[in-house]
Amino acid sequence: MxxxxxxxxxxxxxxxxxxxxxxxxxxxxxxxxxxxxxxxxxxxxxxxxxxxxxxxxxxxxxxxxxxxxxxxxxxxxxxxxxxxxxxxxxxxxxxxxxxxxxxxxxxxxxxxxxxxxxxxGEYAQAGGERIHEQSGLTLYPERMEATYEGREVSLSKKEAVLLEALMKQYPKVVNRDSLLEKLWDDESFVDENTLNVNVTRVRKKLKDLGIENGIETVRGEGYRLPTDWKGAR
Missing domain, CATH: 3.40.50.2300 (Response regulator)
Structure with a gap:
């Protein structure tokens, strides 16, 4: 039950x-x-x-x-x-x-x-634990953790969802509307400023892992992980 x-x-x-x-x-x-x-x-x-x-x-x-x-x-x-x-x-x-x-x-x-x-239930993720890797960065969205070169940080649920969306689409740009939809799904209240806040927080978490400038802003479009990921440290 x-x-x-x-x-x-x-x-x-x-x-x-x-x-x-x-x-x-x-x-x-x-x-x-x-x-x-x-x-x-x-x-x-x-x-x-x-x-x-x-x-x-x-x-x-x-x-x-x-x-x-x-x-x-x-x-x-x-x-x-x-x-x-x-x-x-x-x-x-x-x-x-x-x-x-x-x-x-x-x-x-x-x-x-x-x-x-x-x-x-019917909309749940099938199979085992999801793991995403990109150039040494490993994300465990269900654990809300990320690791890079021996370092580890904890993420909030929203931070994990945001980072997962960017890693799944790498190196493509993920537009703001798509990110808002993933972050808040069918919530009645949506404020784009909260997306900016979460992007800033994920950038800080990546910096804590040793990755500088971990999320690139594409003006008028959205965000993406930089193509020179390994060099952005």
């Missing part, structure tokens, strides 16, 4: 979500200790997490980052915060979707089913 972890400090709402999920055949678990959400996550090993932003002690962004260190399971934020920046922060910290309160339970269920299909 598919396990879903609910991290929500509104006890009434958490109870309603739990009942709704169980009605549709899911195993719903409600977090009862907001000081150590990771302990609950590791015990339950859920296939999906519903995560509030406003939580005691540490907020949802913090717990999202902690989960992303060990898992790529879908994370859906559920929050009363409706500002665009809150949605941007959630996505950049590794979330897969952002649902604002009050919400329609049928919409929540549809989004849960969509994320589960994408992660484990």
């Amino acid at each position: 598919t396990a879903i972890l609910i991290v929500e400090d509104d006890a009434k709402l958490a109870e309603l979500l739990e009942g709704y999920l169980e009605k549709y055949g899911y195993q719903a678990e409600v977090a009862d200790n907001f000081n150590d959400v990771m302990a609950i996550f590791e015990r339950i090993e859920p296939q999906l997490v519903l995560l509030d932003v406003n939580l005691p002690k540490f907020d949802g962004y913090y717990w999202c980052r902690q989960i992303r260190k060990t898992s790529v399971c879908p994370i859906l934020f559920i929050s009363a915060r409706s500002e665009q920046m809150d949605q941007v922060m959630a996505l950049e910290h590794g979330a897969d979707d952002y649902i604002t309160k009050p919400f329609n339970y049928d919409v929540v269920m549809a989004k849960i089913r969509s994320q589960l299909r994408r992660a484990y």
Whole structure:
């Protein structure tokens, strides 16, 4: 049975979500200790997490980052915060979707089913672990790690998706619209500035590996890995 972890400090709402999920055949678990959400996550090993932003002690962004260190399971934020920046922060910290309160339970269920299909079902990547290599750079997108000449860096989910798109198309230019589609898929909110932010972050991660100028900007088109990859160090 598919396990879903609910991290929500509104006890009434958490109870309603739990009942709704169980009605549709899911195993719903409600977090009862907001000081150590990771302990609950590791015990339950859920296939999906519903995560509030406003939580005691540490907020949802913090717990999202902690989960992303060990898992790529879908994370859906559920929050009363409706500002665009809150949605941007959630996505950049590794979330897969952002649902604002009050919400329609049928919409929540549809989004849960969509994320589960994408992660484990008919839309999931078939076969073993994906590995991409280019001139000494190795990317493990599912681990959210990259290595180069003995060095290793951790990546956020969005950084891994961005770098994978560039490596798969090397040496071609990947246009901005294509990258935005890969990064945010069917999300309702898209801000091109967030693409710039993620490109900057990936450049920094590549620099940490010893690769200078690791992503080339092609004005008016998009981005690509430089053709003189080995020399760009």
